Amino acid sequence: MTQSDSATNPANLYTAQATAVGGRAGHVHSSDDRLDLDLSVPAETGGDGGSGTNPEQLFAAGYAACFQSALGVVGRRMKLDTSLSEVTAQVGLQKDGLAFKLDVELQVKIPGVDKTAAEEAVNAAHQVCPYSVATRGNVDVRLSVLDS
Template identity: 60%
Template sequence: MKVLYTAEATVQGGRDGKAQSSDGHLAVNLSVPKEMGGPGGEGTNPEQLFAAGYAACFQSALMLTARRQKLDASASTVTAKTSIGPIGEGGFGLEVELHVFIPDMDQETGEKMVELAHQVCPYSNATRGNIPVRLYFEEQPLAIH
């Protein structure tokens, strides 16, 4: 692989710590969600960061593949749901759902665009065969909370 860019971030304190990128553009407090026995609070967590990264990357791949098909997906939304849970022998695993909405696109074309984006997206390529990733083409966008 010819490297185009390398992101660098440092964490101190694990899931109850702080994370910062080397360029200072990302600086977040981390906290364990209540659902995992933590206090919750104002910090984010690795699963939220993964979901945001995957959704952003997938939407960029979607827009690229749509342009290649002479279609417009610039008004699309991608919602990634990253789940964590035990996988046995003390380990934990992840699974992801990607919910994609593209305005004014029929189901068949939308599902084709989602599959094409899944072949291009670096997150999809990294997770393929490693964790379950389920793809959904939605007729309506999922609500932003």
């Protein structure tokens, strides 16, 4: 699918576009100029560990933000105050034969909400979050509800 096909798909509420040059040690830039970042390969994966970000950090940031928003939607439906919630996404890169794969843990804190209700909200958010839907069956995603 080309960008023009995606951008004109009437089902899309929003279409993001970013271009990478130079791979993991290159640069990423969004079409609206809001994202403009250098990339560096982490030392743990054989890179120089430079000052740039990496795809796993970008994925972790996107997943954490998206999941926290989904938690807000679910919280409103459940009449729970999730406004002070925090979601930390840990995204691991693993070798899988000749390929690589991702491993994700979402750590969630919901201050003022008892653990049982928090677990129910987190499980419900996992059903509606677009990142969770996209990774389901493809990426090992673990959910952890932490004490606030």
